[in-house]
Amino acid sequence: MGIYFRLFRHRRFAGLCSGQIVSLIGDAFFPIIVVVAAAKAGTPAETIGAVFAARFVALGGVVLFSGALLDRFDPVRAAVVADSTRVVALAVLAIAWDGRLDAVVVAVAVLVGLCEAVSEPALLVIAPRVLDGRSPTAAAGPTAGPAPAEDAKDAEDAEVTAAYGLLEGLRNVSGMVGPTLAAAVVAGLGSSAGAVLAAVTFGLSAVATRWAGAHLVAGSRSGAPAQKPDPARAEPETSRPGSDGPGEPEPEPSLLHSALQGLIVLWRIPWLRSVQLLAVIHVVFAVGPWMVALPVFLVEGGHSATLYGFVLGAFAIGNAVGALVGGRIGGPRRGLYALALLALYGLTVLAPVASGSLVLLTVAFVAGGIGQQAFDVAKMTGLRRDVPEELHGRAFSADFFFSFASLPLGQLLGAALLRFADPRTIMLWGGALVLVSTAAVTLRPDVRRFSSAPAAASVPAAQTPLVER
DSSP states (O other): OHHHHHHHHSHHHHHHHHHHHHHHHHHTHHHHHHHHHHHHHTOOHHHHHHHHHHHHHHHHHHHHHHHHHHHHSOHHHHHHHHHHHHHHHHHHHHHHOOSSOSHHHHHHHHHHHHHHHHHHHHHHHHHHHHHHOSOOOOOSSOOOOOHHHHHHHHHHHHHHHHHHHHHHHHHHHHHHHHHHHHHHHHHHHOHHHHHHHHHHHHHHHHHHHHHHTHHHHHHHHTTOOOSOOOTTSOOSOOBOTTOSSBOOOOOOOOHHHHHHHHHHHHHHSHHHHHHHHHHHHHIIIIIHHHHHHHHHHHHHTTOOHHHHHHHHHHHHHHHHHHHHHHTTOOSTTHHHHHHHHHHHHHHHHHHHHHOOOHHHHHHHHHHHHHHHHHHHHHHHHHHHHHSOGGGHHHHHHHHHHHHHHHHHHHHHHHHHHTTTSOHHHHHHHHHHHHHHHHHHHTTSHHHHHTSSSOOOOOOOOOOOOOOOO
16 A cells, blocks of 8 residues: 555645545536436436436447547647536536526536546546656657666566556546535535535636646646647658658648547557457447346346445445555566456356345455456556557547447347346356456457567566655
Protein backbone atom coordinates (compact mmCIF):
# COMPACT_ATOMS: atom_id res chain seq x y z
CA MET A 1 0.00 0.00 0.00
CA GLY A 2 2.99 2.28 0.35
CA ILE A 3 3.04 3.31 -3.28
CA TYR A 4 -0.57 4.52 -3.05
CA PHE A 5 0.34 6.83 -0.18
CA ARG A 6 3.28 8.10 -2.22
CA LEU A 7 0.94 8.78 -5.13
CA PHE A 8 -1.25 10.92 -2.91
CA ARG A 9 1.82 12.88 -1.85
CA HIS A 10 2.11 14.03 -5.45
CA ARG A 11 -0.09 17.12 -5.17
CA ARG A 12 -1.18 17.37 -8.77
CA PHE A 13 -2.05 13.69 -9.03
CA ALA A 14 -4.01 13.99 -5.79
CA GLY A 15 -5.84 16.93 -7.35
CA LEU A 16 -6.65 14.83 -10.42
CA CYS A 17 -8.00 12.09 -8.14
CA SER A 18 -10.17 14.63 -6.31
CA GLY A 19 -11.63 15.76 -9.61
CA GLN A 20 -12.29 12.14 -10.52
CA ILE A 21 -14.18 11.53 -7.26
CA VAL A 22 -16.52 14.52 -7.54
CA SER A 23 -17.07 13.93 -11.25
CA LEU A 24 -18.15 10.33 -10.68
CA ILE A 25 -20.48 11.38 -7.88
CA GLY A 26 -21.97 13.92 -10.28
CA ASP A 27 -22.46 11.16 -12.86
CA ALA A 28 -24.88 9.42 -10.51
CA PHE A 29 -27.30 12.34 -10.32
CA PHE A 30 -28.68 12.39 -13.85
CA PRO A 31 -30.15 8.84 -13.91
CA ILE A 32 -31.58 9.31 -10.40
CA ILE A 33 -33.21 12.59 -11.46
CA VAL A 34 -34.76 10.90 -14.50
CA VAL A 35 -36.11 7.92 -12.53
CA VAL A 36 -37.57 10.07 -9.73
CA ALA A 37 -39.21 12.47 -12.19
CA ALA A 38 -40.62 9.57 -14.17
CA ALA A 39 -42.07 8.00 -11.03
CA LYS A 40 -43.79 11.27 -10.06
CA ALA A 41 -45.21 11.83 -13.53
CA GLY A 42 -46.20 8.21 -14.16
CA THR A 43 -44.00 8.09 -17.24
CA PRO A 44 -43.96 4.76 -19.15
CA ALA A 45 -40.84 2.63 -18.83
CA GLU A 46 -40.27 2.94 -22.59
CA THR A 47 -39.73 6.69 -22.22
CA ILE A 48 -37.21 6.19 -19.42
CA GLY A 49 -35.40 3.66 -21.58
CA ALA A 50 -35.31 6.11 -24.49
CA VAL A 51 -33.63 8.78 -22.34
CA PHE A 52 -31.00 6.36 -21.09
CA ALA A 53 -30.51 4.98 -24.58
CA ALA A 54 -29.89 8.49 -25.92
CA ARG A 55 -27.06 8.92 -23.43
CA PHE A 56 -25.34 5.64 -24.23
CA VAL A 57 -25.85 5.83 -27.98
CA ALA A 58 -24.17 9.24 -27.94
CA LEU A 59 -21.32 7.84 -25.84
CA GLY A 60 -20.75 4.73 -27.94
CA GLY A 61 -21.21 6.57 -31.23
CA VAL A 62 -18.41 9.08 -30.72
CA VAL A 63 -15.93 7.44 -28.32
CA LEU A 64 -13.63 6.34 -31.15
CA PHE A 65 -13.59 9.86 -32.56
CA SER A 66 -13.00 11.40 -29.14
CA GLY A 67 -9.82 9.35 -28.88
CA ALA A 68 -8.61 10.83 -32.16
CA LEU A 69 -9.34 14.32 -30.84
CA LEU A 70 -7.41 13.62 -27.63
CA ASP A 71 -4.37 12.61 -29.68
CA ARG A 72 -4.73 15.60 -31.98
CA PHE A 73 -5.35 18.27 -29.33
CA ASP A 74 -4.58 18.81 -25.64
CA PRO A 75 -6.36 16.15 -23.49
CA VAL A 76 -6.39 18.42 -20.41
CA ARG A 77 -8.34 21.12 -22.23
CA ALA A 78 -10.62 18.47 -23.74
CA ALA A 79 -11.44 17.08 -20.28
CA VAL A 80 -12.07 20.57 -18.90
CA VAL A 81 -14.38 21.41 -21.82
CA ALA A 82 -16.29 18.15 -21.25
CA ASP A 83 -16.82 18.94 -17.57
CA SER A 84 -17.75 22.55 -18.32
CA THR A 85 -20.29 21.44 -20.92
CA ARG A 86 -21.97 19.21 -18.34
CA VAL A 87 -22.08 22.16 -15.93
CA VAL A 88 -24.01 24.20 -18.50
CA ALA A 89 -26.30 21.31 -19.49
CA LEU A 90 -27.27 20.49 -15.90
CA ALA A 91 -27.72 24.16 -15.04
CA VAL A 92 -30.15 24.48 -17.95
CA LEU A 93 -31.92 21.34 -16.71
CA ALA A 94 -32.30 22.87 -13.25
CA ILE A 95 -33.63 26.18 -14.60
CA ALA A 96 -35.69 25.29 -17.67
CA TRP A 97 -36.99 21.80 -16.94
CA ASP A 98 -40.63 21.32 -15.99
CA GLY A 99 -40.26 17.77 -14.67
CA ARG A 100 -41.41 15.96 -17.80
CA LEU A 101 -39.21 13.59 -19.81
CA ASP A 102 -39.23 15.69 -22.96
CA ALA A 103 -36.79 17.03 -25.54
CA VAL A 104 -34.86 19.00 -22.90
CA VAL A 105 -34.00 15.85 -20.96
CA VAL A 106 -33.08 13.94 -24.12
CA ALA A 107 -30.79 16.78 -25.21
CA VAL A 108 -29.09 16.80 -21.81
CA ALA A 109 -28.73 13.01 -21.98
CA VAL A 110 -27.01 13.29 -25.37
CA LEU A 111 -24.65 15.99 -24.10
CA VAL A 112 -23.80 13.94 -21.00
CA GLY A 113 -23.02 10.93 -23.18
CA LEU A 114 -20.82 12.97 -25.53
CA CYS A 115 -18.90 14.41 -22.59
CA GLU A 116 -18.37 10.98 -21.06
CA ALA A 117 -16.92 9.80 -24.36
CA VAL A 118 -14.24 12.47 -23.96
CA SER A 119 -13.58 12.41 -20.22
CA GLU A 120 -13.26 8.63 -19.82
CA PRO A 121 -10.24 8.10 -22.12
CA ALA A 122 -8.86 11.57 -21.34
CA LEU A 123 -8.26 10.63 -17.71
CA LEU A 124 -6.21 7.59 -18.72
CA VAL A 125 -4.09 9.74 -21.01
CA ILE A 126 -3.61 12.59 -18.53
CA ALA A 127 -2.78 10.64 -15.34
CA PRO A 128 0.69 9.34 -16.35
CA ARG A 129 1.63 12.74 -17.77
CA VAL A 130 0.69 14.46 -14.53
CA LEU A 131 2.95 12.06 -12.64
CA ASP A 132 5.77 12.50 -15.10
CA GLY A 133 5.45 16.27 -15.15
CA ARG A 134 6.82 16.66 -18.66
CA SER A 135 6.10 15.58 -22.18
CA PRO A 136 5.86 11.78 -22.11
CA THR A 137 8.35 9.67 -24.01
CA ALA A 138 6.62 6.33 -24.18
CA ALA A 139 7.51 4.30 -27.22
CA ALA A 140 5.86 1.53 -29.14
CA GLY A 141 7.13 -1.23 -26.94
CA PRO A 142 10.28 -1.87 -24.96
CA THR A 143 13.59 -0.94 -26.50
CA ALA A 144 17.04 -2.28 -25.93
CA GLY A 145 19.22 -0.23 -23.65
CA PRO A 146 21.48 -0.31 -20.66
CA ALA A 147 20.29 -1.86 -17.43
CA PRO A 148 19.62 1.47 -15.68
CA ALA A 149 17.29 2.48 -18.51
CA GLU A 150 15.41 -0.81 -18.18
CA ASP A 151 15.17 -0.34 -14.42
CA ALA A 152 13.76 3.14 -14.94
CA LYS A 153 11.19 1.70 -17.35
CA ASP A 154 10.20 -0.94 -14.80
CA ALA A 155 9.84 1.73 -12.13
CA GLU A 156 7.69 3.85 -14.46
CA ASP A 157 5.47 0.85 -15.24
CA ALA A 158 5.00 0.15 -11.53
CA GLU A 159 4.10 3.78 -10.89
CA VAL A 160 1.62 4.00 -13.76
CA THR A 161 0.05 0.64 -12.88
CA ALA A 162 -0.50 1.82 -9.31
CA ALA A 163 -1.92 5.12 -10.59
CA TYR A 164 -4.45 3.34 -12.80
CA GLY A 165 -5.33 1.02 -9.94
CA LEU A 166 -5.92 3.95 -7.61
CA LEU A 167 -8.04 5.80 -10.16
CA GLU A 168 -10.17 2.73 -10.83
CA GLY A 169 -10.52 2.08 -7.12
CA LEU A 170 -11.77 5.62 -6.57
CA ARG A 171 -14.13 5.14 -9.51
CA ASN A 172 -15.69 2.09 -7.89
CA VAL A 173 -15.97 3.68 -4.45
CA SER A 174 -17.56 6.80 -5.96
CA GLY A 175 -19.88 4.53 -7.94
CA MET A 176 -21.19 3.10 -4.67
CA VAL A 177 -21.45 6.41 -2.81
CA GLY A 178 -22.78 8.50 -5.69
CA PRO A 179 -26.20 6.85 -6.25
CA THR A 180 -26.95 6.84 -2.51
CA LEU A 181 -26.09 10.51 -2.16
CA ALA A 182 -27.97 11.42 -5.33
CA ALA A 183 -31.09 9.54 -4.23
CA ALA A 184 -31.03 11.29 -0.83
CA VAL A 185 -30.59 14.77 -2.34
CA VAL A 186 -33.22 14.34 -5.06
CA ALA A 187 -35.73 12.76 -2.67
CA GLY A 188 -35.22 15.43 -0.02
CA LEU A 189 -34.64 18.60 -2.05
CA GLY A 190 -36.07 17.85 -5.48
CA SER A 191 -34.77 17.28 -9.00
CA SER A 192 -33.69 20.89 -9.58
CA ALA A 193 -31.52 20.85 -6.46
CA GLY A 194 -30.01 17.56 -7.63
CA ALA A 195 -29.19 19.04 -11.03
CA VAL A 196 -27.58 22.09 -9.40
CA LEU A 197 -25.44 19.93 -7.12
CA ALA A 198 -24.41 17.74 -10.06
CA ALA A 199 -23.42 20.87 -12.01
CA VAL A 200 -21.31 21.99 -9.04
CA THR A 201 -19.49 18.64 -8.93
CA PHE A 202 -18.55 18.89 -12.60
CA GLY A 203 -17.42 22.47 -12.07
CA LEU A 204 -15.13 21.32 -9.26
CA SER A 205 -13.87 18.50 -11.48
CA ALA A 206 -13.03 20.96 -14.27
CA VAL A 207 -11.09 23.18 -11.85
CA ALA A 208 -9.20 20.22 -10.35
CA THR A 209 -8.32 18.77 -13.74
CA ARG A 210 -7.16 22.12 -15.08
CA TRP A 211 -4.97 22.69 -12.03
CA ALA A 212 -3.53 19.17 -12.13
CA GLY A 213 -2.61 19.50 -15.80
CA ALA A 214 -1.63 23.18 -15.76
CA HIS A 215 2.03 22.45 -16.44
CA LEU A 216 1.08 20.26 -19.43
CA VAL A 217 -1.07 23.00 -20.93
CA ALA A 218 1.64 25.58 -20.26
CA GLY A 219 4.18 23.36 -22.00
CA SER A 220 2.04 23.13 -25.12
CA ARG A 221 1.55 26.90 -25.15
CA SER A 222 5.26 27.57 -24.81
CA GLY A 223 5.97 25.56 -27.91
CA ALA A 224 7.18 22.37 -26.27
CA PRO A 225 6.01 19.37 -28.27
CA ALA A 226 3.13 17.86 -26.34
CA GLN A 227 2.66 15.02 -28.79
CA LYS A 228 4.80 13.03 -31.14
CA PRO A 229 3.91 13.23 -34.84
CA ASP A 230 0.78 11.30 -35.61
CA PRO A 231 1.66 8.16 -37.61
CA ALA A 232 -1.73 8.43 -39.33
CA ARG A 233 -0.57 11.72 -40.76
CA ALA A 234 1.80 12.06 -43.67
CA GLU A 235 5.16 13.77 -43.25
CA PRO A 236 4.82 17.55 -42.84
CA GLU A 237 6.65 18.26 -46.04
CA THR A 238 7.16 16.21 -49.16
CA SER A 239 9.15 16.67 -52.28
CA ARG A 240 7.11 17.43 -55.32
CA PRO A 241 7.76 15.25 -58.34
CA GLY A 242 10.60 16.72 -60.36
CA SER A 243 11.61 19.13 -57.61
CA ASP A 244 14.65 19.12 -55.34
CA GLY A 245 13.09 21.11 -52.53
CA PRO A 246 10.27 20.47 -50.13
CA GLY A 247 6.76 20.84 -51.40
CA GLU A 248 3.43 21.72 -49.84
CA PRO A 249 2.41 19.98 -46.59
CA GLU A 250 0.25 16.93 -47.04
CA PRO A 251 -3.37 17.44 -46.00
CA GLU A 252 -4.29 16.37 -42.48
CA PRO A 253 -5.99 12.95 -42.41
CA SER A 254 -9.71 12.86 -41.76
CA LEU A 255 -11.01 12.31 -38.25
CA LEU A 256 -12.43 8.95 -39.34
CA HIS A 257 -9.04 7.84 -40.65
CA SER A 258 -7.36 8.93 -37.42
CA ALA A 259 -10.02 7.20 -35.29
CA LEU A 260 -9.52 3.90 -37.10
CA GLN A 261 -5.86 3.97 -36.08
CA GLY A 262 -6.96 3.09 -32.54
CA LEU A 263 -8.65 -0.08 -33.77
CA ILE A 264 -5.76 -0.91 -36.06
CA VAL A 265 -3.09 -0.55 -33.39
CA LEU A 266 -4.95 -2.87 -31.01
CA TRP A 267 -5.27 -5.44 -33.78
CA ARG A 268 -1.63 -5.27 -34.85
CA ILE A 269 -0.22 -6.02 -31.39
CA PRO A 270 -0.73 -9.79 -31.01
CA TRP A 271 -1.26 -9.99 -27.25
CA LEU A 272 -3.64 -7.02 -27.27
CA ARG A 273 -5.58 -8.59 -30.12
CA SER A 274 -5.92 -11.82 -28.16
CA VAL A 275 -7.00 -10.03 -24.99
CA GLN A 276 -9.54 -7.85 -26.81
CA LEU A 277 -11.05 -10.88 -28.53
CA LEU A 278 -11.20 -12.61 -25.15
CA ALA A 279 -13.01 -9.61 -23.67
CA VAL A 280 -15.57 -9.53 -26.49
CA ILE A 281 -16.19 -13.29 -26.20
CA HIS A 282 -16.69 -12.96 -22.45
CA VAL A 283 -19.02 -9.97 -22.66
CA VAL A 284 -21.18 -11.22 -25.55
CA PHE A 285 -21.44 -14.91 -24.72
CA ALA A 286 -20.98 -15.04 -20.93
CA VAL A 287 -21.32 -11.73 -19.07
CA GLY A 288 -24.29 -10.31 -20.98
CA PRO A 289 -26.39 -13.50 -20.85
CA TRP A 290 -25.44 -14.03 -17.19
CA MET A 291 -26.57 -10.51 -16.26
CA VAL A 292 -29.99 -11.29 -17.76
CA ALA A 293 -30.25 -14.81 -16.35
CA LEU A 294 -29.07 -14.07 -12.79
CA PRO A 295 -32.13 -12.13 -11.49
CA VAL A 296 -34.48 -14.61 -13.16
CA PHE A 297 -32.61 -17.54 -11.59
CA LEU A 298 -32.71 -15.99 -8.12
CA VAL A 299 -36.41 -15.11 -8.31
CA GLU A 300 -37.35 -18.55 -9.63
CA GLY A 301 -35.32 -20.07 -6.80
CA GLY A 302 -37.46 -18.28 -4.23
CA HIS A 303 -34.97 -15.55 -3.34
CA SER A 304 -35.98 -11.93 -2.93
CA ALA A 305 -34.76 -8.97 -4.92
CA THR A 306 -32.81 -7.96 -1.81
CA LEU A 307 -30.40 -10.86 -2.37
CA TYR A 308 -29.84 -9.71 -5.95
CA GLY A 309 -28.98 -6.21 -4.79
CA PHE A 310 -26.77 -7.58 -2.03
CA VAL A 311 -24.60 -9.74 -4.31
CA LEU A 312 -24.24 -6.90 -6.80
CA GLY A 313 -23.05 -4.73 -3.92
CA ALA A 314 -20.55 -7.43 -2.98
CA PHE A 315 -19.29 -7.45 -6.57
CA ALA A 316 -18.86 -3.66 -6.46
CA ILE A 317 -16.83 -3.95 -3.27
CA GLY A 318 -14.68 -6.54 -5.01
CA ASN A 319 -14.17 -4.10 -7.90
CA ALA A 320 -12.85 -1.45 -5.52
CA VAL A 321 -10.42 -3.90 -3.91
CA GLY A 322 -9.46 -5.41 -7.27
CA ALA A 323 -8.40 -2.04 -8.64
CA LEU A 324 -5.81 -1.73 -5.88
CA VAL A 325 -4.73 -5.35 -6.37
CA GLY A 326 -4.33 -4.76 -10.11
CA GLY A 327 -2.27 -1.68 -9.36
CA ARG A 328 0.38 -3.90 -7.78
CA ILE A 329 0.62 -6.50 -10.59
CA GLY A 330 3.98 -6.36 -12.33
CA GLY A 331 6.92 -8.41 -13.49
CA PRO A 332 7.40 -10.67 -16.51
CA ARG A 333 4.32 -12.78 -15.64
CA ARG A 334 1.93 -9.88 -15.13
CA GLY A 335 -0.44 -11.19 -17.79
CA LEU A 336 -0.58 -14.65 -16.26
CA TYR A 337 -1.40 -13.20 -12.83
CA ALA A 338 -4.08 -10.92 -14.29
CA LEU A 339 -5.72 -13.75 -16.23
CA ALA A 340 -5.64 -16.04 -13.20
CA LEU A 341 -7.52 -13.37 -11.28
CA LEU A 342 -9.95 -12.92 -14.19
CA ALA A 343 -10.76 -16.63 -14.00
CA LEU A 344 -12.29 -15.94 -10.58
CA TYR A 345 -15.15 -14.31 -12.46
CA GLY A 346 -16.00 -17.71 -13.93
CA LEU A 347 -16.40 -19.05 -10.42
CA THR A 348 -18.66 -16.09 -9.60
CA VAL A 349 -20.92 -16.99 -12.51
CA LEU A 350 -21.15 -20.59 -11.30
CA ALA A 351 -21.59 -19.81 -7.58
CA PRO A 352 -25.40 -19.21 -7.59
CA VAL A 353 -25.86 -22.54 -9.34
CA ALA A 354 -23.57 -24.40 -6.94
CA SER A 355 -25.05 -23.08 -3.69
CA GLY A 356 -27.66 -20.76 -2.26
CA SER A 357 -25.54 -19.99 0.79
CA LEU A 358 -25.36 -16.25 1.39
CA VAL A 359 -21.80 -16.54 2.70
CA LEU A 360 -20.62 -18.47 -0.37
CA LEU A 361 -22.35 -16.08 -2.76
CA THR A 362 -20.85 -13.07 -1.02
CA VAL A 363 -17.33 -14.51 -1.15
CA ALA A 364 -17.75 -15.54 -4.79
CA PHE A 365 -19.04 -12.15 -5.91
CA VAL A 366 -16.34 -10.24 -4.04
CA ALA A 367 -13.71 -12.54 -5.60
CA GLY A 368 -15.18 -12.05 -9.07
CA GLY A 369 -15.17 -8.29 -8.67
CA ILE A 370 -11.54 -8.37 -7.56
CA GLY A 371 -10.51 -10.50 -10.54
CA GLN A 372 -12.34 -8.51 -13.16
CA GLN A 373 -11.05 -5.12 -12.05
CA ALA A 374 -7.47 -6.32 -11.41
CA PHE A 375 -7.37 -7.69 -14.95
CA ASP A 376 -8.63 -4.41 -16.41
CA VAL A 377 -5.99 -2.35 -14.59
CA ALA A 378 -3.14 -4.63 -15.68
CA LYS A 379 -4.42 -4.57 -19.26
CA MET A 380 -4.56 -0.76 -19.32
CA THR A 381 -0.95 -0.53 -18.18
CA GLY A 382 0.17 -3.02 -20.81
CA LEU A 383 -1.73 -1.11 -23.49
CA ARG A 384 -0.04 2.13 -22.51
CA ARG A 385 3.37 0.46 -22.53
CA ASP A 386 3.11 -1.20 -25.96
CA VAL A 387 1.08 1.39 -27.89
CA PRO A 388 2.93 4.45 -29.24
CA GLU A 389 2.30 7.51 -27.09
CA GLU A 390 0.79 9.48 -29.96
CA LEU A 391 -1.94 6.82 -30.24
CA HIS A 392 -2.82 6.51 -26.55
CA GLY A 393 -6.09 8.45 -26.78
CA ARG A 394 -7.33 6.37 -29.69
CA ALA A 395 -6.18 3.08 -28.15
CA PHE A 396 -7.90 3.72 -24.82
CA SER A 397 -11.05 4.85 -26.64
CA ALA A 398 -11.03 1.73 -28.80
CA ASP A 399 -10.53 -0.46 -25.72
CA PHE A 400 -13.50 1.22 -24.05
CA PHE A 401 -15.55 0.89 -27.25
CA PHE A 402 -15.03 -2.89 -27.47
CA SER A 403 -16.36 -3.47 -23.96
CA PHE A 404 -19.12 -0.87 -24.16
CA ALA A 405 -20.44 -1.80 -27.60
CA SER A 406 -20.50 -5.55 -26.97
CA LEU A 407 -22.39 -5.52 -23.65
CA PRO A 408 -25.82 -4.65 -25.15
CA LEU A 409 -25.29 -7.45 -27.68
CA GLY A 410 -24.64 -9.88 -24.85
CA GLN A 411 -27.74 -8.77 -22.98
CA LEU A 412 -29.87 -9.15 -26.12
CA LEU A 413 -28.44 -12.63 -26.60
CA GLY A 414 -29.27 -13.46 -22.98
CA ALA A 415 -32.87 -12.32 -23.43
CA ALA A 416 -33.17 -14.47 -26.56
CA LEU A 417 -31.59 -17.51 -24.90
CA LEU A 418 -34.12 -17.38 -22.05
CA ARG A 419 -36.77 -18.37 -24.62
CA PHE A 420 -34.97 -21.64 -25.33
CA ALA A 421 -32.97 -22.46 -22.20
CA ASP A 422 -33.44 -22.15 -18.46
CA PRO A 423 -31.34 -19.65 -16.45
CA ARG A 424 -29.36 -22.44 -14.79
CA THR A 425 -28.11 -23.74 -18.14
CA ILE A 426 -27.19 -20.25 -19.31
CA MET A 427 -25.18 -19.60 -16.15
CA LEU A 428 -23.40 -22.97 -16.34
CA TRP A 429 -22.45 -22.24 -19.94
CA GLY A 430 -21.25 -18.73 -19.08
CA GLY A 431 -19.04 -19.88 -16.20
CA ALA A 432 -17.51 -22.72 -18.22
CA LEU A 433 -16.83 -20.39 -21.15
CA VAL A 434 -15.02 -17.86 -18.96
CA LEU A 435 -12.82 -20.53 -17.37
CA VAL A 436 -11.96 -22.37 -20.59
CA SER A 437 -11.34 -19.31 -22.78
CA THR A 438 -9.24 -17.59 -20.11
CA ALA A 439 -7.09 -20.68 -19.72
CA ALA A 440 -6.73 -21.04 -23.50
CA VAL A 441 -5.43 -17.51 -24.07
CA THR A 442 -2.63 -18.05 -21.55
CA LEU A 443 -1.00 -20.45 -24.03
CA ARG A 444 0.50 -17.41 -25.78
CA PRO A 445 3.79 -16.31 -24.15
CA ASP A 446 3.22 -12.62 -24.98
CA VAL A 447 -0.22 -12.77 -23.36
CA ARG A 448 1.32 -14.19 -20.20
CA ARG A 449 3.63 -11.15 -20.16
CA PHE A 450 1.08 -8.56 -21.37
CA SER A 451 3.96 -7.34 -23.48
CA SER A 452 5.33 -7.70 -27.01
CA ALA A 453 8.88 -7.66 -25.69
CA PRO A 454 10.75 -10.99 -25.60
CA ALA A 455 11.09 -12.56 -22.19
CA ALA A 456 14.23 -11.44 -20.38
CA ALA A 457 15.51 -11.95 -16.90
CA SER A 458 15.52 -8.65 -15.11
CA VAL A 459 15.59 -7.55 -11.51
CA PRO A 460 12.64 -5.33 -10.60
CA ALA A 461 13.63 -1.77 -9.96
CA ALA A 462 13.54 -0.41 -6.45
CA GLN A 463 10.63 1.94 -5.90
CA THR A 464 11.53 5.58 -5.48
CA PRO A 465 9.44 8.15 -3.63
CA LEU A 466 7.18 10.28 -5.77
CA VAL A 467 7.94 13.96 -5.64
CA GLU A 468 6.27 17.01 -7.09
CA ARG A 469 8.11 17.84 -10.25
